[in-house]
Amino acid sequence: MKRIVLLRHGESTWNKDNRFTGWTDVDLTEKGIADANQAGTLLKEKGFHFDKAYTSFLKRAVKTLNCVLDKMDQDWIPVEKSWRLNEKHYGVLQGLNKSETASKYGEEQVLIWRRSFNVAPKALSEDDPRNPKTDTRYKEVPDKDLPRTESLKETVERILPYWKCIIFPNLATANELLVVAHGNSLRGIIKYLKHIPDEEIVGLNLPTAIPYVFEFDDDLNLKKDYFLGDPEEIKKLMEAVADQGKTTPDGRK
Template identity: 35%
Template sequence: MTGALVLLRHGESTANQAGTFTGLLDVLLTARGEEHVEQAGRLLAVHHVIPDLILTSTLQRAVHTADLVSDVLGRDIPTTAVWELNERNFGALTGMTKAASLAALGDAEYLRLRRSRDGRPAPMPLRQWLTLRRSPALRGLPRAAVRRTQSFADVITRIRPVLRDRLLPAVAAGRTVLVVAHGNSLRALCACIDDLSDAELAELNLPTGQPLLYRPTGAGSLQPRGGEYLDPAAHHAAALVAAEGGT
């Protein structure tokens, strides 16, 4: 049996709808987000890409997305929450609207913090950070799981072992794995899979609710480079994300 890896950004959340920096805030899916996830589940069924297991982040917008996909497929798919798949912590930007952040930072700094590999926002205020650590989705996780701020490079560092130690071995063993996570944790995973340059990374945008498929090669890597969307309309959705300022 040939395995596969499918990446799925959770459905539209209330924070996506509001245009805010969400990060580790544990927000809900919108009704439209739920509909898009159900469509993603039907796409998986039509293409006969049925997961043997699902990995999600610990945040409820990802967990709920995974549950909806399983419901559409009519299967009780083993699902594991992995904190390394959580969204990037945007530090002091968390909860701010992207429009307000852009106005405060200016174009160049806003772009550097959002899209570069090494840009790191100012740390989250201590009181906000302590409250975040006590939230149900993050309570009890190691300190490394809830930093006060993160660069994109920090996300890549925590994602790489998940790819190496869990995803690639499972796919090589013929299993189909669905990873349900977030815009930046999935961008980090793509960066590891495809060895993306800084320029390629800056241009990568992943729309919500669109399954992205990779197949294994005989050499232990994944193909095609950049993956393949099951829905061709996903490219248009990705362009809309880019027009709004990026994932």
């Protein structure tokens, strides 16, 4: 049996503030660090031994990975970072509060921006200081590949070459791989792995720092997938993520 664990980063400062983040490079909160440490402890308890780990160019994912590996005493394993594992680019929504955006444009519209497959938010203008072309970390990436906004479809299109050519082929020799990334970049990978139809992906919300295990047989066919943790608790966490796009995200009337 071979396993790949997908892990969304721990709580970030903009998760806490309920802001659209995308490619903005915000840090983990104290809680986010604690969440990441807890995920590492759980993975260690469950006996995982990763051959290699992958993460994005964004510090909330990189730091989560570092916490996890430290808790597992596996700091030494090879780690590869790729811009292709970055979060979905949220265009001009980046920095806006999700509830305030729902009050202004409606919850339905925010759901489309957050969870639909085909719709992308309005793109950053070329002269916007947040345009990734001005960020030195992406200097090796051809400008045509650098997003100013993305739908989930476009996010999947930039991730899949990396998944198919770099990550997945490793399972031929490795037994266990870890991928630490983001809510929507991981939704894209999960959609691909589980053949989730476009119209059903809207219902998938990933909680922060909960390991999601994918088991493959020796012919690399997917056999089983499951979250590590209490199913009731995970369901509540997923609902809370979905509710972030409501006008009253904490359930107040």
